[in-house]
Amino acid sequence: MHDATQDSMQEYFHALADHMQSLTHAGEITTAWLAAETSDFVRFNKSAVRQAMNIRQIALTLALIAGDRRIEVRSTLAGRLADDRATLAALLAQLRDDLPQVPVDPYLMIAREVQSGSQIAPNALPDPQQVIECVLAAGRGRDLVGFYAGGPVMRGFANSLGQRNWHESASFELGWSNYLRGDKAVKSSYAGTRWDDVTFADKARFAAEQLARLGDAPKALQPGTYRAYFTPTAMNEFLGALAWGGLGTKSQRTRQSTLMRLHDGESTLHPAVTLRERVAGGMAPGFQAEGYVKPAEVLLVEHGRPIATLTSPRSAREYGMESNAANAMEMPDSLVLDPGLLAQSDVLAALDTGLYISNLWYLNYSDRQACRLTGMTRFASFWVENGRIAAPLPVMRFDDTIYRILGSRLEALTRGQELVPDGDTYGERSTRSVRTPGALVGAFTLTL
């Protein structure tokens, strides 16, 4: 027996998958997608612990396909194989009872080519108590608020054709903000697979130095256009907005893509802009929930011009195209913006006078057709004069289009990129990430 609590999760999943396969009738295909994690979450406020918890969860999405009909159920499992085999059998029986009531799906696609694989990163995470001690020490005498998330995350796929895929990694992400007063704060992060007290202490010291700058009188800004530099953290917000309905086939074919004017040839992005979905170097599994294995790379935009869109198996069938194994939402998991030529050490000089924007917040489209976004500056952002940081900025609202920010007004991308993990923990810890350089923009519109 391979209970999840006693043996490896992979062995437990394979035992469940074998049971599913044995229960599958002739003419049927069954698939299973497993999402499991054991997570420690610790919240800090006022340099003390607010909430600390350990979460163990296992969920299996079981799908039954027969006669061009498909039905699925996602169910939590206990992690005890004997009980979970019985649960799986009951779920499958219920799906089998209900499948005849499901209409035929003309866009159903089934991964029939068996492509198994396994990727397991060793677990070298710290004891959360060690992290708590470090964070509380860094916050002593300060107003620190933050969040630690760490632990192993597992994703698995299996089908009754014999395919088995496994992805297991153990990582942590600590995000914390040192507050000076009101909304004046420096946000920092430390993410990885192996905790190092010295690295964290260095990051904490750098954040404290930045915080000191926020004590200066802020620069009063009027609405208008300004030169601006966006750090990779801020760029991640722009790219995250584009990922939301801008890069998928369905949104493009139904004329709803926020990059429709790019696809139609009415607008272009800057020649320095090359966007890719690249599994290697990201944090997401190399396979998706229906069992399709992702290509190493999908080139989405090259030198400012559209090349491809993310195509799920369903869209591939619907629109008569090749799938590139995108997820059902056709959102990137491992988006990469290629680097440019601007050296990090030259950023302030190249900006000369304008906005140094560390973080953006709450982006949304104010005009989807025009790919126009609104949002806020947040955390430590600064006014730069003659290549030197001169004063902190108050939070400001912007409203501008991607065709200007990454198009006509883009001046340079930095030579260095940063991997920005997606810290989302809605329901489960995200495995998405973005790798991006910083960007220098000649004119950026503030509105309020």
Added chain:
Amino acid sequence: MTEQIERDFLAAAPAVDFCALRLVDETAENLTVRQDVPEAPKRSIDRGAMVTVIERGGLGYAATSDVSAAGLRDALDRARRYAQFTAGRSVADYGAIAMPRPAGRYATPVRDAAERLSLAERFELLMQVSRAAKIDARIVDWDASLWETRTRQLYLTADGARAEQDFAFMVPTISATAHADGETQSRSSAGRYNGFCQQGGLEVLDHARFRDDAPRVAHEALQLLAAPNCPSGRMDLLLMPDQMMLQIHESIGHPLELDRILGDERNFAGTSFVTPGMFGSYRYGSDLLDVTFDPTRTEQFASYAFDDDGSPAQREYIIRNGILERPLGGAVSQARAGMAGVANARACSWNRPPIDRMANLNVEPGRSTLQDMIASIELGVMMRTNASWSIDDSRNKFQFGCEYGQMIRNGKLAEVVRNPNYRGISATFWRSLAMVGDASTFEVMGTPYCGKGEPAQVIRVGHASPACRFGDIDVFGGAA
């Protein structure tokens, strides 16, 4: 099975200052027909438990999808370790907080259970709605969906408190996208985020006019295609309930959540421009503004008898005659802040701990008819159905956009306009509230998608509101 879990928990609960179990058992089905093609049904069964331990002033939580006796014992051990380790390192002495000891039952009144329709009949209903949306060749995408959820919750404390609640949620949605001559416009029945959601059974579909609404949705998408952009300038703004719900949510609900005011959310969701000293005296809006926290309106999406820390829920005024009265904070936040609040410590599921959420937050009806409000406007715009929302981390500087606008000129509704947006500052916006619609304009709405917290939680909220008129607002449209 629940009885066995109850016995196992009580047998395993350690001798500590406080120990509680919250068991959640939720089943859901989501059906969609897009472009008259049914998609595969998506069902879910989500069962798990969270245990809470308070010991020597420390607080620890642990959650598990293994609700066997062994699973619960393991969770209790993990929660206790965190409680012990965080003792003396926490924002408060949790042992000094009087945690509620609830007793009772609650169930959503369901008049017409969804199970009355077979799966095939539910698909047939969706197919009829979908077909009715395809009224023109320019409708290039359309869909109809039904999302039904049943949730059973059991809350126990080791010293004998017990609350059992059964909820039924129904979320119908219709959307249509029109395209012609390089322009695309989308319209939905009540927003991309399901404004017509309510508790109940198939009767919710009647409230949403679900069976008959698709032609209206598609027709308005076509109207928007031909419409000019909303003009820019300062003018009166008439917000209908399906935009009022977003306005209430972002610029009253979130800033009044007590955990934000206490700073818990500053690393992620943000802080608040509201400070503890404002309660009891701060003028939040004009004297026409009455806002209630109301968990007692049974059809509303976030009604309940007890919150997830066990506090009994009751209706409270949050803002009365424009003056701020009390924050949205549950038992723990109330104790930390030394203020009275409401029963709104809520968790999205068994795998997340309770935090302060707004639940049902409503603007009470006033005395104006819709016709009176329109007639009173010389130049203005009526906006329906939220499409875009963004607000700063203090919940002050906002910019919101709607799917559908209609100009008001000289007291009469005039041309339809597309991409209507407006911006403002929460602290002054509500003081420009000039007229509040009467009960005939009042709608009970909500959304399943309010996000907040670390770890993140997306939770159901309800917002009921009349139409409201605001004076002298900064309005603008899309790019030319």
